[in-house]
Amino acid sequence: MLANLIQPKVTPFLERLLQNCDDIHAALVVTVDGNMCAMQQKKDYTLERLATMGSSLMSLGDTITAELEMGACNNIISENEQGIVAFMHINDKLVLISITTRKNALGMLLSHSRICAQNMALEIGDL
Amino acid sequence: MKEIKLVFTGSMGAGKTTAISTISETPVINTDVITTDEVVQRKETTTVALDYGELSLDETQKLKLYGTPGQERFEYMWPILIKGALGLIILVDHASTDPLNDLALFVRYFKPYIEETATVIGVTRTDLGSGPSMQAYHDYLQKQGLQLPVFTVDARSREHVIIMLQALTAMVEFA
Numbered sequence: 384m385l386a387n388l389i390q391p392k393v394t395p396f397l398e399r400l401l402q403n404c405d406d407i408h409a410a411l412v413v414t415v416d417g418n419m420c421a422m423q424q425k426k427d428y429t430l431e432r433l434a435t436m437g438s439s440l441m442s443l444g445d446t447i448t449a450e451l452e453m454g455a456c457n458n459i460i461s462e463n464e465q466g467i468v469a470f471m472h473i474n475d476k477l478v479l480i481s482i483t484t485r486k487n488a489l490g491m492l493l494s495h496s497r498i499c500a501q502n503m504a505l506e507i508g509d510l
Numbered sequence: 511m512k513e514i515k516l517v518f519t520g521s522m523g524a525g526k527t528t529a530i531s532t533i534s535e536t537p538v539i540n541t542d543v544i545t546t547d548e549v550v551q552r553k554e555t556t557t558v559a560l561d562y563g564e565l566s567l568d569e570t571q572k573l574k575l576y577g578t579p580g581q582e583r584f585e586y587m588w589p590i591l592i593k594g595a596l597g598l599i600i601l602v603d604h605a606s607t608d609p610l611n612d613l614a615l616f617v618r619y620f621k622p623y624i625e626e627t628a629t630v631i632g633v634t635r636t637d638l639g640s641g642p643s644m645q646a647y648h649d650y651l652q653k654q655g656l657q658l659p660v661f662t663v664d665a666r667s668r669e670h671v672i673i674m675l676q677a678l679t680a681m682v683e684f685a
Binding site (some may be wrong): 385440 | 539540541542543544545546547548549556558559560579581583586587685
C-alpha cells in the first residue's frame with residue numbers, strides 16, 4: 384500500500400513544517416484516493432476523516448480547473464471563522480493538507496506548505 | 511423543462527461511473543483518481559467525490575444524474591449528493607465476494623430515503639460471478655420490508671440503463 388511506503392519518507396518533513404512555522408497547527412499527507420499517509424499536529428484534531436475529505440476536495444478542484452481550462456490546480460483554500468485549511472498536490476498521487484487556527488496566517492501557511500510539498504516531492508521521486 | 515435529480519450509488523466497481531457515462535448526453539464530470547491501496551488489483555481508478563451527467567427523456571423532462579463514491583470511507587458524500595434527489599439507483603456488483611452484504615450496506619444507509627421515494631436495484635456484472643440468485647436479492651429486500659424492482663444490468667449498455675431509469679422515473683411520477 385502506497386500510504387505505508389510513504390509514511391516514513393514524509394514524516395520528517397511534516398515535523399519540520401510544524402517546527403518552522405508557529406502558525407501551522409496540523410499537517411497531513413494523504414493519497415489522492417483518501418488514505419492517510421502521515422500526520423503531525425500541535426492540537427488534538429481528529430484527522431482521519433479530513434484525509435478522505437481532502438482527497439475529494441482536491442479532486443473537485445482538479446475537475447473545476449480542467450473544466451475552465453486553467454491548467455493545474457495549485458491550492459484549494461478553505462478560509463473559515465476560526466482558521467484556514469489549505470490543500471495542495473505534492474505529486475499526482477499525494478496531497479498535503481495544512482491547518483492554521485490564525486485567520487491572518489494565510490501567507491505563512493501557503494508559503495511554508497508549498498516549500499514542504501516541493502521538498503517532499505523531491506524526496507519521494509517516482510514512487 | 512422539468513428536471514429530475516437521480517442518484518446512482520452502490521459498492522465500488524458496481525458500474526456507477528460507467529452507467530452515467532453510458533447514457534449522459536453531456537460530457538460526464540467525474541472525480542476519478544488513481545487507486546493507491548489494495549483496490550488497485552481490481553480497479554485502476556476510483557471516484558472520490560461525484561460523477562455528474564445529464565439525459566433528456568423528452569422535450570419536457572431532463573434527468574440530472576449524480577454518482578456517489580462507492581467506498582465507505584467516502585460516506586460523508588452520500589447525504590450531500592442525495593439531497594433533493596427524486597430517485598435512487600443502487601447498483602450491486604454481482605461478482606463481488608458478498609453482493610448481498612454490499613446491498614445491505616447501502617439499503618441500511620439510505621433506508622430513510624428509500625422509504626420516502628423511488629428506488630430501484632441494478633445488479634451488474636452477472637456474467638462474471640456465481641453470486642446469489644435474483645430471488646435472493648428479492649428475498650433480502652422483502653426481509654427488510656422493502657418491495658423494490660431488481661434489474662439485471664450491463665452498465666455499458668445504454669438500453670439496459672435506460673430501461674432501469676424509465677422504470678424509476680415512472681415510479682417518481684406516480685409517487
